[in-house]
Amino acid sequence: MTVRTRFAPSPTGYMHIGGMRTALFNWLFARHNGGKFILRIDDTDQQRNLDAALGPILDAFRWLGLDWDEGPEVGGDHGPYFQSQRGEFYKRAVTQLLESGAAYQDFETPDEIKVQREAAQAEKRTYLSSRVSLQLSPAERANKAAAGDAHVIRLLVDRQRKVSVEDHVRGHVEWDCGLMADPVICRSDGSPLYNFATVVDDIALQISHVIRAEEHLTNTAVQLLIYDALGAKTPEFAHIPFVAAPGTTKKLSKREIGKYRNNPQFKKLFDIADQILPAIGQSVSDAMNPVMVSFYEEVGFLPEAVLNALSRLGWSYDDKTENMPLDFVVQNFSLERVVKGPAGLDCDKLLAYQEHWMGQLPLEQKVEQCLPYLVKAKRISEPVDAAARAFVARLVTALGERLKLFGDIVQYSEYFVADDILEYDEKAFDKRLTQDPAACGLLRGFRDRLAGAEPFDAATLESLLNAYVTERGVGLGAVIHALRVAVTGKAAGPGMFDCLALVGRERCVSRIDRALQRVN
RNA sequence: GGCCCCAUCGUCUAGCCCGGUCCAGGACAUUGGAUUUUCAGUCCAAGAACAGGGGUUCAAAUCCCCUUGGGGUCACCA
Numbered sequence: 001m002t003v004r005t006r007f008a009p010s011p012t013g014y015m016h017i018g019g020m021r022t023a024l025f026n027w028l029f030a031r032h033n034g035g036k037f038i039l040r041i042d043d044t045d046q047q048r049n050l051d052a053a054l055g056p057i058l059d060a061f062r063w064l065g066l067d068w069d070e071g072p073e074v075g076g077d078h079g080p081y082f083q084s085q086r087g088e089f090y091k092r093a094v095t096q097l098l099e100s101g102a103a104y105q106d107f108e109t110p111d112e113i114k115v116q117r118e119a120a121q122a123e124k125r126t127y128l129s130s131r132v133s134l135q136l137s138p139a140e141r142a143n144k145a146a147a148g149d150a151h152v153i154r155l156l157v158d159r160q161r162k163v164s165v166e167d168h169v170r171g172h173v174e175w176d177c178g179l180m181a182d183p184v185i186c187r188s189d190g191s192p193l194y195n196f197a198t199v200v201d202d203i204a205l206q207i208s209h210v211i212r213a214e215e216h217l218t219n220t221a222v223q224l225l226i227y228d229a230l231g232a233k234t235p236e237f238a239h240i241p242f243v244a245a246p247g248t249t250k251k252l253s254k255r256e257i258g259k260y261r262n263n264p265q266f267k268k269l270f271d272i273a274d275q276i277l278p279a280i281g282q283s284v285s286d287a288m289n290p291v292m293v294s295f296y297e298e299v300g301f302l303p304e305a306v307l308n309a310l311s312r313l314g315w316s317y318d319d320k321t322e323n324m325p326l327d328f329v330v331q332n333f334s335l336e337r338v339v340k341g342p343a344g345l346d347c348d349k350l351l352a353y354q355e356h357w358m359g360q361l362p363l364e365q366k367v368e369q370c371l372p373y374l375v376k377a378k379r380i381s382e383p384v385d386a387a388a389r390a391f392v393a394r395l396v397t398a399l400g401e402r403l404k405l406f407g408d409i410v411q412y413s414e415y416f417v418a419d420d421i422l423e424y425d426e427k428a429f430d431k432r433l434t435q436d437p438a439a440c441g442l443l444r445g446f447r448d449r450l451a452g453a454e455p456f457d458a459a460t461l462e463s464l465l466n467a468y469v470t471e472r473g474v475g476l477g478a479v480i481h482a483l484r485v486a487v488t489g490k491a492a493g494p495g496m497f498d499c500l501a502l503v504g505r506e507r508c509v510s511r512i513d514r515a516l517q518r519v520n
Numbered sequence: 521g522g523c524c525c526c527a528u529c530g531u532c533u534a535g536c537c538c539g540g541u542c543c544a545g546g547a548c549a550u551u552g553g554a555u556u557u558u559c560a561g562u563c564c565a566a567g568a569a570c571a572g573g574g575g576u577u578c579a580a581a582u583c584c585c586c587u588u589g590g591g592g593u594c595a596c597c598a
Contacts, residue, residue: 010598042598110596126522127594152596170525171537179523187596194598218524218593239525242592247531249590265531265549312532312547319534320546339533340525342591346532349548355561402560428558465557480557492559 003035004208008198010042011053015060015293017345018213018243018252021310025240026211027066028311028333038205039071041082044197050082060293064303065326070205078205083197086204090192093200093230094153094185102229103185105141106133107151129154129182153186155196155225163224167217168209168238168335175221183222195219199226202235210235211335213242214342215251238335241314244344252345254291266290269347273299276407280376290347300373300406302361305354312353314343323356355404367393370409379416391415391502398498414488415502419510424518428491432481433519439482440519442472446479447512456505458497465497486515 007023009015030037039061041054058072070076080086097103108130120127133151136144145151157180164174185196192200202210217239227234245252246265260266269290276299277283289295296306304325311329312322315338358366370392374380380388395415396403403409414422433440446468453464465483469476480496487508488499500508 008598012598044598113596121521124521150596173524175523181594184596189596191596193596198598213592214525215592221524241526244591249526251592309532314532316533318546322532322547341527343532346548349532352548400560401562404560476557484558490559494559496557 001208002206003030003033004038004206005030005035005211006038006040006202006205006207008040008042008201009057010044011050011057013053013056014254014287015057016252016254017291017293017296017310020060020064020293021243021313022211022213022240023061024064024066024307024310025315025333025338026209027068028330029209029211029238029335030069031330032333035208036069037067038076038078038207039068039081040201040205041072042194042197043082043084044191044194056292056294063293063297064307083201086197086201089200089204090186090197091190093196094192097155097185097229098153100229101156103153103155104131104134104182105145105151106131106154106182106184107136107141107144107149108133109150126179127181128159128179129157131156131182150188152184152188154182155185155222155229157182157225163221165220165224165234165237167220168211168236169241169338169340170217170239173217173220177221177225180221183225185226195222196226199223199230199232203227203230203232207235209238211238211240214239215242238338240338241340241342243313244342246344246347248344249342251342252291254286254289257286257289257291260290265344265347268351272405272407276300276373276405276410279410280373280407290345298407300369300408301350301354302357304357304360305350308353308357309346309350312349313345314339323353351404355401358404359401363393363397366396366403366406369406370396370403373407373409374416377410377413379410379413395502398494398502400494402494412493414490414493419507419514422489422511422514424485424489424515425491428481428485429489429515429518432485432491433515436482439479440516442469442474442479443482443486443512444516445472446483447509447516450500450505450512451509453505456501458495458501461500462497483512486512 005026007019007026009019009023027037029035043050054072061068068074070078071081075081094103098105106129116130117127133141134156157177159178159180161177162174163177164172167173183195184193186192220237220239224234242251244250245256245260246263248263261270270284273284273290273295277288282288282298288298293306307326307329308324311324315333317324317329317332317337367389371380371384371389374392375382375384380392392409395412396409399409399412433443446465449464449468450461453460465476465480469479481491484493484496484499485491487503493499494502503511
């Protein structure tokens with residue numbers, strides 16, 4: 001049997017990180033088994049602007065490198081891949097169900113149903129469909145329908161039976177149909193409901209394994225009944241746990257984004273974004289936040305890191321392997337090793353994966369991916385010339401492991417701005433310069449040596465400063481902090497001599513002068 | 521409320537199906553120490569969990585039952 005899995009997003013204008021994990025597991029399962037991964041767009045309600053709503057979703061797949069064998073843009077033998085274009089399939093299926101007696105026209109009004117539901121609730125009794133429309137004779141039904149009486153189509157549930165599924169992660173799950181209301185499969189306007197359309201499509205697309213989030217587990221009962229009524233073979237099911245908000249067991253939701261800011265485990269991600277996004281003309285908002293996949297791309301995560309984190313959310317290879325490239329996960333993925341409990345998005349772990357994969361990346365690629373950030377932050381101008389690129393390469397090298405996200409590069413403005421607008425960390429300036437006259441004196445003396453340093457590289461500068469402090473009978477610590485604050489404005493950063501070499505002779509001297517003047 | 525699902529360190533998880541090798545392993549995070557001109561890193565170390573209660577058994581994180589807690593779902597949404 002050919003494995004065929006699918007992911008069926010509705011075009012919402014963004015890709016949810018939890019949905020991405022579900023998509024990833026579908027993709028992994030298909031690839032592991034040499035099967036097909038299909039993208040189907042559940043746009044049942046007429047979408048106003050489909051392209052705008054679908055674009056970000058496809059972009060997320062492309063960014064992570066998850067390809068689809070059938071679906072939008074690539075087509076396939078089982079199309080169309082948009083539910084809005086599959087009306088004929090649903091119509092045909094409804095007719096079949098009506099003719100076989102597996103479904104019926106229900107002329108009761110929504111209000112009548114509501115009253116019945118409330119009555120059942122008040123009596124603490126399970127609500128069941130009244131099925132009064134079933135009392136009508138075929139002729140009466142036809143007349144009513146012909147007269148235009150509004151009606152929905154309901155599946156006629158066999159109350160004597162039970163339905164069950166052997167779920168690949170939950171095991172045996174069973175429901176008593178005697179407790180089930182007859183589900184509506186078509187609205188009064190004739191359009192199909194989700195549970196029905198999904199089954200019709202999954203049959204037509206020959207989906208072999210339905211891998212979806214746990215929230216759909218309850219839907220499975222109804223869907224199983226529909227497969228049966230349609231005379232179709234049921235696919236295999238796997239209900240994976242949903243991705244929860246960090247540190248919770250509640251489903252991660254875009255609606256709660258305001259609350260997440262106060263979530264201690266989510267905080268790191270928000271803080272990172274606050275430091276990076278404003279510099280490139282963005283900010284954390286309803287349109288750009290950690291619930292969305294594009295957020296991670298925007299602040300400069302590596303696809304490898306996000307993929308690694310998502311893979312490990314609810315799945316593990318063994319008791320110690322953490323860093324895994326995608327092809328390794330493909331080779332070893334199995335539904336049997338998916339956990340049952342909901343998994344909170346682990347921000348710290350995500351950052352740790354990012355550090356790992358960033359560490360694997362060659363310098364050239366780091367530079368390549370940092371450049372767009374510097375351009376957007378107006379630190380360098382476009383087109384980027386060879387000199388700028390070479391300078392950024394030196395900076396990235398000096399930064400080393402301090403550069404965790406590509407977006408981090410925008411925080412090192414001191415290597416790009418003019419000397420007279422260099423900003424100081426005031427606390428550091430006060431402590432290292434204003435409150436330390438001795439350091440200022442040493443700095444003044446070293447300034448002249450710097451002016452004559454040749455060549456102006458890290459090694460030369462290091463021996464120069466060492467010779468200077470030895471001469472003065474002090475330790476490095478007596479002047480180096482003041483030097484750093486004067487030249488970079490900051491209390492911390494890459495190695496002191498790398499900083500000096502990066503800033504260059506002219507600017508170093510000019511900045512020291514400015515700082516010394518500022519003290520007085 | 522009905523139905524369904526879930527429950528191991530702060531977090532992600534291993535172990536559970538096939539009881540003993542688990543006074544529960546790893547990673548991340550945290551704390552302490554070492555290294556370094558700062559920060560980051562690196563190295564070393566430490567603390568940190570089987571939700572509770574009953575069984576079954578020579579033996580239970582592992583099997584059974586109950587309780588508690590958490591979550592999902594109950595639409596002419598997807």
